[in-house]
Amino acid sequence: MTTEEKHHTLLRAARDVADDLAADAIARDQAGRPPIDEKARLREAGLLAALTPPGPGGGTDWRTGCAVIRDIAAADSSVGEMLARHFVHTWSGRFYAGHHRATALEEESLREQWLWTGAVRALAPDEGGHAPDLILRRRNTGYVLHGRRPVETAVTVADQIAVDAVCATTGDILVVRIAPGARGVTVDTAPDRLGQRVAGAGSLILDRVAVAPERLLGRRPHDEESAAPFTTLAEPALRLALCHVGLGIMEGALTEARDLSRRGRGHRRPGEDPDLLLTYGELASAAQTATAVVHRATAAMARALDPGSPLDAEEPATVTSLVGTAETVTAKAALEITARVLELADAPGLDRFWRNARVLTAHHPATRRLRSIGEHYLNASHRAVAAAFH
Known part of the structure; x- marks a missing residue:
């Protein structure tokens, strides 16, 4: 094949x-x-x-x-x-x-055929000065892991969960993988979320969880300046994959609203209604614009992730800037489209698209990201663009 x-x-x-x-x-x-x-x-x-x-x-x-x-x-x-x-x-x-x-x-x-999930933080020091939420302590040839960490998906059903934790002895930030069913692992689920209700979100509670050497993935640098170029792509790759989830939400919302309008179940009858046509034109254009921006970032990320292509120190900053732009445009379009389709049709379940878009985008407000992108554009600051994902 x-x-x-x-x-x-x-x-x-x-x-x-x-x-x-x-x-x-x-x-x-x-x-x-x-x-x-x-x-x-x-x-x-x-x-x-x-x-x-x-x-x-x-x-x-x-x-x-x-x-x-x-x-x-x-x-x-x-x-x-x-x-x-x-x-x-x-x-x-x-x-x-x-x-x-x-x-x-x-x-x-x-x-x-493992299902993976995780909660590895972006490359940045703890700016608030708070104690780390996950701590590794040496024990014999391995470690024990303590603490609590929210996980956005599959917290009870994943086969592998990747998290980062601070080594109490060295201060290094280490990335490890654990299994939800391991001894000392309990889960506090979040069944009553506003949206993304079937994603399986919750929090891991880790009490002296044994981490064998083979479950240690590697060291996560404290910041992007000390990280290998490829490692700095981890957080932008995740954000970009979630942009594609946002595109899917837009597509699903528009398709369902369009089908309802065609069947005459919308607030306004289909056909020649100029206001209805204008609204669908605006929403379809917003979705197509977001798609174009995300596809450009996707092409850049694909080149950066290709093991056959050399990755220099400049490229991750460029890719990250494109991903930040894609995330900003997608979040705005998803929230607008999913809210406005509720004006076009009245049907059970149509509100789930807005609820899902709201939860997907809530944790990453655009203001700081736009400032970081602006500083990168104006001053060519790599540190600034990396800060967009902290």
Whole structure:
């Protein structure tokens, strides 16, 4: 099978899963249960194994992986976010570990069809001066892990959870992987969220959790100046994957509202209503603009992640700036589109798109990000653009 044939086969599988998810999306959103069934659907379709870094044994290139995420998110953005975070965290070995360890980990992940999630912070010192929330203490040849950390997806159903923690002895920030069912791990779920209710969000509570040496992925530098260029792509890659979730939310909201309007279930009748046509024109244009901006950032990220392309110190800053712009444009468009479709149609469940967009974008306000992008543009400051994701 050629690369192009594999690409089309994967996208067909994703669309089949998306159709399946769309059929009961409203009921599952209302129930807000842990994504046990959703994980099974992704695994059975081969998407968990497919959305891993590309290699001789399988995996998917960055652009195709993002296209799959977008298709799934259009049907159910909670599952889209879960798959987005899975895809990015399967790259953890490449971001933080050496080549040999990363290859072995990816092969095992593909073979076992693991579902990944995580909560690794951006490259930045603790500006507030607060004590670290996760601490590693040495014990024999490994560590024990203590603390509490919120996780946005799959906190009860993931097979691997990547987190960073401070070593109490050296002060190094180490990235480790743990399993939700490990001894000393408990989970405080968040079933009553405003949106993204099926993503499986919650908090990990870690009480003397043993971390064997093979579960140590590597060191996370304190800031971008001491990080390898490839490592600095970890946080922008995650934010960009979530932009594709945002695109999926827009697509899902517009498609559902359009179908309702065509069937005459909207507040205004379809046909020649100039106000209705104007509104759909404005919303479709906003979605297309966001899509173009995200695709440009996606192409740049794909080049940066390509192991065959040398990565210099300048490129991550450029990629990060493009991702910051994409995140800003996507968040604004998603919130506008999902709010305005409620004016066009009145149907049960249509509000879930706005709720999901609101939760997806709430943690990353645009003001600081825009200032950082502006400083990078005006003064060519790499430190400033990296600060956009702190």
